[in-house]
Amino acid sequence: MLRQINVIRTFVLYSILLHFIVGCKSVEPVIKLDTTPVIASMDLVNIIEDKVPVELKISNISTDTISYYLPKIVPGTYQNNDYGKYIEQFKAFDKEGNELKVEKLDNNRWKIGNSKSLNKITYLVNDTFDIEETHEVFSATGTNIAQNENFILNLYAFVGYFGNMKEKKYNLFIKHPIDLEASTSLTEYLPKEPLAGAIYDTDVFIFKRYADLADSPIMYSVPDRVTFTINDIEVLLSVYSPNKVHRAAQLMPQMERMIRAQKNFLGYIDTTKKYSVLLYLSSAKSNDAKGFGALEHNTSTVVVLPESIPLKLLNESLTDIVSHEFFHIVTPLNIHSEEIHHFDYNNAKMSKHLWLYEGTVEYFSLLFQINQALITKEEFFERILEKINNSKNFDDTLSFTEMSENILQEHYNENYANVYEKGALISMCIDIIMREKSSGAYGILDLVKGLSGRFGSETPFKDEELLGIIEEISFTEVTDFLNAHVVNNIPIDYGFYLKKVGLIYNTVEVPSGYFIYEQEPFIKGSEATKKVVFTEGVERSNFLRKAGIRKNDILLGINEKKYTIKNIYDLFSDSNKWNVGDDILFIIERNNQILRFNSKVITPTVEKIMLEENPNATSQQIDNLKSWVND
Numbered sequence: 131m132l133r134q135i136n137v138i139r140t141f142v143l144y145s146i147l148l149h150f151i152v153g154c155k156s157v158e159p160v161i162k163l164d165t166t167p168v169i170a171s172m173d174l175v176n177i178i179e180d181k182v183p184v185e186l187k188i189s190n191i192s193t194d195t196i197s198y199y200l201p202k203i204v205p206g207t208y209q210n211n212d213y214g215k216y217i218e219q220f221k222a223f224d225k226e227g228n229e230l231k232v233e234k235l236d237n238n239r240w241k242i243g244n245s246k247s248l249n250k251i252t253y254l255v256n257d258t259f260d261i262e263e264t265h266e267v268f269s270a271t272g273t274n275i276a277q278n279e280n281f282i283l284n285l286y287a288f289v290g291y292f293g294n295m296k297e298k299k300y301n302l303f304i305k306h307p308i309d310l311e312a313s314t315s316l317t318e319y320l321p322k323e324p325l326a327g328a329i330y331d332t333d334v335f336i337f338k339r340y341a342d343l344a345d346s347p348i349m350y351s352v353p354d355r356v357t358f359t360i361n362d363i364e365v366l367l368s369v370y371s372p373n374k375v376h377r378a379a380q381l382m383p384q385m386e387r388m389i390r391a392q393k394n395f396l397g398y399i400d401t402t403k404k405y406s407v408l409l410y411l412s413s414a415k416s417n418d419a420k421g422f423g424a425l426e427h428n429t430s431t432v433v434v435l436p437e438s439i440p441l442k443l444l445n446e447s448l449t450d451i452v453s454h455e456f457f458h459i460v461t462p463l464n465i466h467s468e469e470i471h472h473f474d475y476n477n478a479k480m481s482k483h484l485w486l487y488e489g490t491v492e493y494f495s496l497l498f499q500i501n502q503a504l505i506t507k508e509e510f511f512e513r514i515l516e517k518i519n520n521s522k523n524f525d526d527t528l529s530f531t532e533m534s535e536n537i538l539q540e541h542y543n544e545n546y547a548n549v550y551e552k553g554a555l556i557s558m559c560i561d562i563i564m565r566e567k568s569s570g571a572y573g574i575l576d577l578v579k580g581l582s583g584r585f586g587s588e589t590p591f592k593d594e595e596l597l598g599i600i601e602e603i604s605f606t607e608v609t610d611f612l613n614a615h616v617v618n619n620i621p622i623d624y625g626f627y628l629k630k631v632g633l634i635y636n637t638v639e640v641p642s643g644y645f646i647y648e649q650e651p652f653i654k655g656s657e658a659t660k661k662v663v664f665t666e667g668v669e670r671s672n673f674l675r676k677a678g679i680r681k682n683d684i685l686l687g688i689n690e691k692k693y694t695i696k697n698i699y700d701l702f703s704d705s706n707k708w709n710v711g712d713d714i715l716f717i718i719e720r721n722n723q724i725l726r727f728n729s730k731v732i733t734p735t736v737e738k739i740m741l742e743e744n745p746n747a748t749s750q751q752i753d754n755l756k757s758w759v760n761d
């Protein structure tokens with residue numbers, strides 16, 4: 131970690147400096163602003179039964195009672211995680227050390243009585259990695275406390291806020307074992323020179339407001355890290371591999387190549403000066419993280435992956451995950467709505483524009499690879515087809531803006547992952563429209579840069595006004611498209627857009643098995659009921675569709691034979707003996723009713739989407755394609 135302020139050596143000096151600054155400021159204004167920070171302290175040395183003691187000091191509360199909150203939800207996640215659930219032994223004290231009355235109002239909120247005399251609160255924080263079976267908190271958004279070994283500090287899970295005082299400054303002191311060092315994009319203030327023989331050190335971080343604290347993860351571990359500079363960005367890669375299977379130095383070449391390509395792709399854009407990749411490799415044992423992936427922050431990302439994967443696969447996973455997270459520095463960092471800018475951690479209002487924040491970023495993480503020649507044109511088309519196929523697993527008639535706004539509700543949340551599939555395809559269509567309209571001069575990257583120049587990290591847009599602004603800086607056709615397929619719920623005809631870049635998008639019938647296509651079976655055994663259940667694959671199979679079978683139907687028997695999980699494999703050998711034209715009777719259970727479907731055996735096929743270059747494409751279509759794939 132960079133220790134940038136090396137001149138000041140002790141906390142005593144630090145407090146003098148702080149008072150000096152406060153003193154200077156308070157001379158001039160008539161109205162005295164409350165500039166006293168919240169002083170938060172975390173103790174990573176004296177862990178109590180796998181829990182970190184936390185203390186927050188605050189003074190000058192003017193109300194009789196005050197609430198203290200841990201976040202229910204944090205930006206970048208689209209579910210309620212209730213970080214307050216991991217807090218124990220919450221206590222409040224006055225200056226004399228007398229305990230004040232505390233009432234727990236819900237999972238994330240404590241009401242403190244007689245708060246005019248409040249001096250500090252204390253509590254213990256439990257971590258999420260080692261109890262993942264008991265909750266839904268995704269690893270990269272959670273916490274790890276492994277004494278003397280590793281700490282993943284998503285700070286919002288440790289430190290909360292008082293009342294509506296989210297704009298208050300925070301000074302955070304972290305006492306940590308001397309061998310474990312902080313990896314973070316934060317600048318550490320006041321490195322205290324450890325005394326000879328000291329077993330711990332204290333790091334100090336200062337935050338302008340709660341949102342900055344919540345957005346700044348830190349990993350403490352025995353350092354294994356590399357830094358490199360790409361144009362004006364300094365990148366830190368810090369790796370925790372419990373069995374030393376993977377090292378930062380081995381992962382650096384690919385990471386550097388990738389981020390360099392991303393920066394080249396972006397061209398000039400005002401972004402962060404520092405970026406940290408904090409990689410936690412999990413043993414994947416019962417008491418370790420099992421949700422693999424990442425959470426983006428404005429200047430860093432926390433990535434959790436299994437330690438057991440081979441280097442090549444780890445590099446590939448990191449390329450996919452980190453390239454996506456890194457592009458988040460463009461949006462939402464530089465382009466976001468008021469809902470995100472003034473994020474309410476306990477009563478979050480969600481923006482309508484997930485298609486922009488997640489969809490565009492996911493599309494960029496594909497597009498930059500072809501733009502910078504990291505993949506071939508064929509591989510690029512393959513990835514697009516994959517997205518189209520995956521998007522079919524979701525509700526295609528759901529308005530994206532409606533889903534985005536209501537993403538915390540169950541029906542909408544079920545479709546959330548479509549922001550990485552259809553969300554990316556929405557951006558692809560906009561890209562193609564813009565290239566067609568501008569004869570290849572502009573694409574969606576230019577639109578995004580335009581928005582970033584207009585707004586930037588400090589100026590949010592109003593959710594309702596975004597489409598109007600997009601029309602101003604791009605083309606009417608782009609807003610027409612957004613209105614039809616993102617605000618309204620008309621499914622997208624991908625063939626129509628892909629034709630503009632000289633591609634033929636075709637659905638063809640290809641041979642399959644009766645109950646399987648390639649590696650994808652259309653049936654599965656249910657462990658709970660021991661019955662055979664049809665999967666969503668039946669919708670692709672012309673044979674099963676024509677027989678009247680639907681997803682989630684339970685297969686009881688065919689002709690005279692009964693099937694259960696025990697003889698499920700007989701289905702494949704039995705059906706091999708069928709002949710086209712044979713009569714066939716399916717006995718099905720659907721909604722607790724027994725149904726009988728009489729049908730005839732036909733040649734089984736599935737629909738497969740193909741994407742090919744049209745040999746008869748017009749010169750304009752060819753030019754559009756060249757501009758799209760940077761050929």
Ligand SMILES: [Zn+2]
Nearest residue numbers: 426454488491
């Ligand atoms: Zn994302």
